[in-house]
Amino acid sequence: MEESPAWEPEPWGSSGGWPAPREARTGPSLSSVLNELPSAATLRFRGPGVLPWGALEEKDRQRSIQAFAESAPKEMQEPCPSRELPWPMQARRAHRQRHARDQVAQGSGSRTAHWALLLRRSKEKVREGLRTVQPWAWTLKRIGGQFGAGTESYFSLLRFLLLLNALASVLTICMILLPTWLEGAPPGPPAPNASSLCGFYNPRPQGLVAFATQLFNLLSGEGFLEWSPLFYGFYPPRPHLAITYLCSVFAIGLLYLLLILHRSVSGLKQTLLAESGALTSYSHRVFSAWDFGLSGEVHVRLRQRIIHYELQVELEEAVVRRRAAVRTLGQEATVWLVRLLLNLLVFALLGAAFYGVYWATGATVELQERPLVQEMPLLKLVVDYLPSIFISMVNFVLPPVFSLIAPLEGYTRSRQIVFILLRTVFLRLASLVVLLLSLWNQITCAGDADAVACKTCGYNYKELPCWETRLGQEMYKLLLFDLLTGLAVILLIQFPRKLLCGLCPGALGRFARTQEFQVPDEVLGLIYAQTVVWVGSFFCPLLPLLNTAKFLLLFYLKKLTLFSTCSPASRTFRASTVNFFFPLVLLLGLAISAVPVLYSIFLIPPSKLCGPFRGQSSIWAEIPNSICTLPQTVQNFLFFLGTQAFAVPLLLISSILMAYTVALANSYGRLISELKHQIETEAQNKVFLAQRAVALSSANGTL
Template identity: 35%
Template sequence: MFHEWSMQLGQTPGGPGPQPEAEELWEREMEWLRASQEPLRLLPYAMVDKRFIRQMREPEDMEMTCWQQWQRRQQTMAHRLREAAWRLARGFGLWEGALYEIGGLFGSGIRSYFTFLRFLLLLNLLTVLLTANFVLVPLAWLHPPGPSPAPNFTLQCPRGHQPQTDVPRFHNRLWNVLTGRAFNNTYLFYGAYRAGPESSSAYSIRLAYLLCPLACLMLCFCGTLRRMVKGLPQRPGLGQAYRVPLSAKVFSSWDFCIHVREAATIKKHEISNEFKGYLEESHRLRGAQRETPAQRACRLLSYLRINVLMGLLVAGGISAIFWATKYSQDNKEEPLFLVLQYLPPGVISLVNFLGPMVFVFLVQLENYPPSTEVNLTLIWCVVLKLASLGMFSFSLGQTMLCIGRNKTSCEAYGYNACDYQCWENSVGEELYKLIIFNFLLTVAFAFLVSLPRRLLVERFSGRFWTWLDREEFLVPKNVLDIVAGQAVTWMGLFYCPLLPLFHSIFLFLTFYIKKYTLLRNCRASPRLFRASSSTFFFQLVLLLGLLLAAAPLGYVVSSTHSSWDCGLFSNYSAPWQVVQELVALRLPVPGQRVLHYLGSHAFSFPLLILLSLVLTVCVSQSQANARAIHVLRKQLVWQVQEKWHLVEELSRLLPEPGSSESPIPDSPHFRASRPRSFGPGFPSPGSPGPRPGPFHTDRP
């Protein structure tokens, strides 16, 4: 284009060529392109025009040397290699093809669950990598000492109470693997980690073991928060009620690069599901706008009734978990100990299995929108799951650490030393059993419940089998299952440093199990919802699980006495004491004074004032940005109106093609002679209907 125009500008004045106005516009465009520093790849021109622009930007009196030409070729080649590597990495991404297939067949809402599962797998792999690099590798390099000698104190236990030993009580190897007793002397549990005095080595294994879980939790928090903020609706310049026009979805949804029939089928299903979700949300929105005040009050009362009923169910569930855990820990010497080992995980799984089903049934009775139904069910499932884990942790703390009750065996040692000599290993075993039990339930439900149900429904016909039908893939229940498993994994970072490795394997297998269940045994939900309405909530639930795991860990590290005869902190009153010891041993006096000042009240008050100022500035900047966006939106509307006014004036003044006189503006001949459109998306002022603008709903 540019080359042709330049040839036309070089013609004789009498020959055909551009008009003076066009020549002036051409010169302005050339000056702007010559002075602009915008990268060529961002300019909306063809490759031939971009080469012409690059030649214009180069100085005329300077020729490129061979070295500069070689550098430019190397830069171009490096850029192409980076783009090719990025495309190759995306092509070999984990489960990209499976996620595309799931999203096309079942919608973006169900695909968001599998994307969330992949994100959790990456978090666990990162945690395993940090633990291996900062704890396991230095521990193997430094050759830890052998088992510590027996403690020089005698346990004063009541009659009938004998201290536990680490020797497995049962000789069944499979049972020892399922309960974790087979790994008591391995690096899976806290009791197998040992180290010499802090003054004998330059690298502190104790400090690394203590700070690694905290660093992992902080990294997981930052990654989850970043993903949650990234999933927020990015519509700061649009109104709250702005919706993407359906025409944009119709004309821009298809991918014209598809050449495979299977991919085209999946894409058609994906577009169909997107249209269904969009139309259903539009119908719900119009219905909500037509509600009367009485109908709105009835709807709020139904919300209140459902929430009160669900709250009572949650209270009953966590009470059952508390008593099951207490009974299991208080009856360790009973003949039914084999069954009591898995009584707390069994009760927790039963409550968390029946709870979401009852919640879904109660919510579906009120005929809520799909997104509201998913979010409301997810809220109460979150409350049930997190309350279950919290009550389970409190029950273990009450039994092993005597939290909330007085017990003679805890007064001298800070924990129940008579029943739990290495209480960290006992807690790790309970969390290990929870992870194992959850995965076994996933496998059992996939192949012993969902698969037989599908086979029976396909084989038999009748009213009952029609009513039963295939299983529907419930996103809230499945999300809460993996969030609960991840919360248990985070809770066990101190007691089971390698528990994320087991959980990573289970997540990897869970993806394929859930994919098989979804594609073979489940049916597509008739009520679709978009991923944008649930992904943010998934990340919020994960953050709540992380906070639930961090609270007990912080209490144990700072305030709980460690076991006397196992682990790295056997000689410390609390694990955090090793930080104080290292500060006193290896930090100079000025550094100690700085740390003492940072932990004092003299530093907390200026820090609080500084944080208040920063928060005030951020809020003020946010409000200023909101006002600026509002003003810019109004200016955009005014500019559109001004352009329409210019279009009207231009169409009134332009003569009819082929006529020497201008028709009367109000005559039918004038309206018929005007063009039907002025540009893409801008119909002629004389055409019927309102004049569209990008923000016509906010016209002043």
């Protein structure tokens, strides 16, 4: 077989593609043309002492040609060059760096480099394996192609919350349920005639219980469920169990925080890049948004639809910005006046909703004491669910009102989504806060420790002998009622509306019209449900497990509803906005839920008749008592962590690291600004060269 001749660089000035020497060329030299470029007017990018354009020495030219000739065979020997891969630039760069590290590790021959190479390859394989087993990846891609990136972000958030609840359920089982039974079977409920200074507690009714009562107990968390692993009061007062119970709360909270922060940071990068204007041009969407690694007609169509939705968002927001730019002073004043009036209306609606929640919570306590309510189980169930019913009704009525108000304010679609989300999340989370404040008034006698009902035990033991279980029951009812409300909306409103729209082509069908998937309302429903779980997971340990089953059912129901009853949204919005804003609202919900839990742990005395912390002055008191049983060296170290000798150096080191991070971010910002300016200058260079080329071609034509 004939061998192919080795490639050799042609001499400078030959006709093989290299430019001829300056002596052999006629007309203006290349250096003179380059020195006339706009970028040559300043030394900002080249610095002082740099030779002018075209002043490269002949030896340097020969050296660069020789280096190119030596590197070319090496590139040809690569099995799969990075530049030929159908990947983005970042992936190509990572592939090239990884290939270089592998070559260095193989060439060194040391055992350390060999094991480092094996470890890195195993990590990459594990990461790729996790990416391939990621649930519902194709479903999310299909949803994004047919309904836009905003709808896809809802299902992505639902999958993320499902993962959070599944991990929390595993930790709860390992740190609470297993220690409960490993130390022996937990004891039963207190005897009916058992009493103490803090009253008596009888969670299970005596005698036969009708089936209807059992069903109502299942819905309200009372009866046979009240003394079960579902609620706080079931767990016995064992030292090891108390420690693991309390540590599980902090471990799960830390896990939530880290995973949400990780998701927020990844979404922040996309949001900053999208909002900066660097990637919002139409040329980027047209020339750089296509994935050349796609195979199959279905994938190609989905990618085309995604690009179509992105261009639609850009065009809609460009129209709104263009209208805002040409407003007169009077029109601008009118717009701000309308916004002020609409915001006053929003605050009035929110105030009325909060007062209604507070009234419903107080009325529930009064109605439960009436004999008629106690004799009728169905009426008692309705009274128990009165706060949940009112909160769900408010959350069902007001978000559509906010959606009608937002377009009247004259903002872009993405800004409208943000305002709708802010108002809706404030409504939902503040309603939950009002409910918790009402329960706090009942538990602590409105904060009056000298009240008759709270003076003996530190809490209202007459009405709430096990206040932790009562709080867990309220969160359990909120979770269950939210699920039942979602099922009712799907079965009784959305599907009949779709049938009515298809069977009635006349005015009635146009009135029903095809419904769209309301991303803000659906997302805030998820965040509200997750916040309820975060508040109640300490008082109802199995609540994350129930929420996992709920979200799993909700995913398939919403998917069925989306593909069978909904049409693509007429007005879409950027996925980058929601990818950052949704985790941010999740962090807000996590912070709000941490307040009542930490307040209960540190300040409210635990119930004396139920729970693993009975007999303690506070729930947190179990931690110092356990530390005192450790060896003296460990005690000294743990107590040292709480002294000023440890806190002050830690604060100083944190301040230094923060200052360094801020300085580094500022330097990166200046570098980015310089690079942007350089890009603008390069664009001017291209325009200048194009003009010179046109002028030279015109001159040659006249000659």
